[in-house]
Amino acid sequence: MEFFVNCNSATLAPYTTPLDKEKAAHLYRRLGFSASNTTIESAIGQNASTLVDTLVDQALAAAPLAAPLWANWTNADYPEDDDARRQVRREQLREIRAAYGNQMLTNNLRERLSFFWSNHVVTQLSVYDCNTFLFEYLECLQRNAIGNFRTLISEVGLTSAMLYYLDGAFNNGNNPNENYARELYELFTLGDGNGYTEEDIVETAKALTGYVERGEVGCTKVTFRADRFDPGPKTILGQTGNWGYDDVIEILFTQRQNEIATFICTKLYEYFVHPDSNDASGNAQTIISGLAATFVSSNFELAPVLRQLFKSQHFFDDTAIGVIIKSPFDLYLNFTKETDFGYTDDLIINMLDACEMIGQEVFEPVDVAGWQRDRQWINTNYIIGRWLTMEVFIDLHFQEDDxxxxxxxxxxxxxxxxxxxxxxxxxxxxxxxxxxxxxxxxxxxxxxxxxxxxxxxxxxxxxxxxxxxxxxxxxxxxxxxxxxxxxxxxxxxxxxxxx
Incomplete structure (x- = not known):
């Protein structure tokens, strides 16, 4: 017997009651990594729609990470000595970890979303093993975090991190590799087995060939080679032609727009509202259908969908509050913002290290499907780790200034x-x-x-x-x-x- 715990019967109608402290705190916990008492107090009495618009507009205007000095380095720019090269790479990785951690603590919804997308269009640094590729990938996620989903999918598929991670960099016209084509449909846009066939994967892989120019050394951005592209006709989702990369995106978002919208809105719902979208009453599916209609009508712009969701009675319903288990990042970042104790780059690095110990290593989701979140964060080992590490951070702050x-x-x-x-x-x-x-x-x-x-x-x-x-x-x-x-x-x- 399946047990449903999502009892939210509220609708997408706007929530019009002035925010009280509980509702304001709920908004900031979900849209960002929580907030200080001062921020919450300033939100009390505000109109939810007005505040949500402000937070969404801030996310749209947020600048991505500033390019580090090494943003375009290749292997030739590193020291020849192995130990010195490894040391430089470690310093670069520490720099970008600290910078991204700072942005998660300051950018609220934009960074909440960029981190969400890193667990949706997944790559793993340990696979492509290049800091410049990591920066390009993160910058792509940030620019598109609350922009157009179609653009996000189009751009992230051509980042070197993704091309190496899912073998697009080895997808030659005479020997197609199906990895990226499969995940593009199964994990990134449609959902497992939803609206595509194995033949669609085979044909799509052919259309994605050619992005194999990797240079003679690693950490060289992958580019297109026309002579490695399959020039023959392909039939993809019922459409036949001499399709290439851009055509795949066009066909996918034209022929399967409803499937894409429902799949992505389900993931957004489970991330921001409640982990159980298949509730017994079916109301969650009604909410998701409404969001999906907005997604399609706005040509896959994310901001209209999120405005509709976060302004709704459904989002602010009492049954939606306190029903999501904090991820490791939530655990430490929320505490940092809620206490307003202040932080340094060293503290951010320590928090990221602690996250790794309890199951969430930054830039390293567990596999191509990402962390499954919520109930997966709690087991015998992880809960003890949560307790002990939180006490360590509390004590560190106390030793610094009681x-x-x-x-x-x-x-x-x-x-x-x-x-x-x-x-x-x-x-x-x-x-x-x-x-x-x-x-x-x-x-x-x-x-x-x-x-x-x-x-x-x-x-x-x-x-x-x-x-x-x-x-x-x-x-x-x-x-x-x-x-x-x-x-x-x-x-x-x-x-x-x-x-």
Whole structure:
């Protein structure tokens, strides 16, 4: 018996209620990697449509990564000595990892989408093994992240990273390689077995031949060689002609527009709204059909689809909040933005290294189908890794400046307090999408905040006659460590793993 957990019955009609704190936090957790308390507070009371338009417009205007000095290097530009060459390559990779991590922390929806596409039109750095190819690929994803999907598919297929990864760089007219043709249909545009045949793959592979000029050394951009192209007629999706690369894209997006739209909108729905799109009521499929119609009518522009989705009652429905398990990137990047503790390139690199330990290595999806996300992020090893690494990052911040823990608490509370339950409630509301499951869970969190270092009677309003008690968030020397202990406790709760 199949168990459905998506109970969202809301529609694509606009959500018109002014945003409260929970809904504003939900928007920022899904459209980016969360946000600081200041950002969330500024969103309270705003109209959802207006704020969504602002975030989408910001994504459309965001500049891609600045080209590094080595963006066009080939092997000839590297040191001849093997050790020196490896060192330079490591430094380049560290540079681009830090730069991309910075962009994920600052670019909200644009980088959320560029990372989404890196797990859709997948490549693996370990296969093509060239930093300049990686930069070209990332820049392509960023430019097209919220642009035209057809353009994205057309351009990414000719990046050297993709041509090497799926063997397009070895697809000769006299010996066609079917790898890219197969994934173009199965994983990138249509879905497994949906609207194409094995013969379509064979014929498409012939049309994609010729992009095999690789130079005499590695890390030379792949270009087209006319003499390695199959010039004969091909029949693709029922259309016959002497087709080449551009023709394949034209035929695909003309003959299978509805299939493409439904497949991509399903993936967007599962990524941004709920991991279960085959719900028992069928309402999710109704939502996806509406989004797909918008996708087709807008000629595969992504922005209109995302505006429609993010402005909808369906997106803001209570049943859509806190139902997606944080990826490793969500876990660390969300915490960084939610605390507003600040970060350095070294911290970003450390977070990316931690992501790798719990199943998500940047630029290295597990295979051509990508990470399957959500429930795949949680198993016995990964959950322990999540707990331990989060505690390490919390402690690193504490060692750097323990007073910022007090400042965070006062920001969330809105001033001083002598009540530990007020502090705990503010942190639970900030770092979990819908709070803890039971009242006892909340009381356990309060106990974690109180710690054994502070006698319980110090919190009593009667302890000092006429006052709020001995303990005060603003002055008690134990307060920063208590906030640290509360964060460590919350980071191990199931609700903390959700967004």
């Amino acid at each position: 007073e910022k823990f007090r400042a965070l608490a006062m920001d969330l509370v809105g001033g001083d307090t002598g009540n530990p339950e007020v502090v705990t409630r503010a942190f639970v509301d900030k770092f979990t999408p819908k709070g803890l499951l039971t009242e006892q869970d909340f009381l356990n969190a309060v106990d974690a905040f109180k710690t054994d270092d502070v006698p319980n009677e110090y919190y009593s309003p009667d302890y000092v006659a006429g006052g709020l008690g001995y303990w005060s968030l603003s002055v008690s020397m134990e307060a920063p460590n208590q906030v640290r202990q509360l964060l460590r406790y919350l980071s191990r709760q199931p609700e903390f793993q959700l967004k």
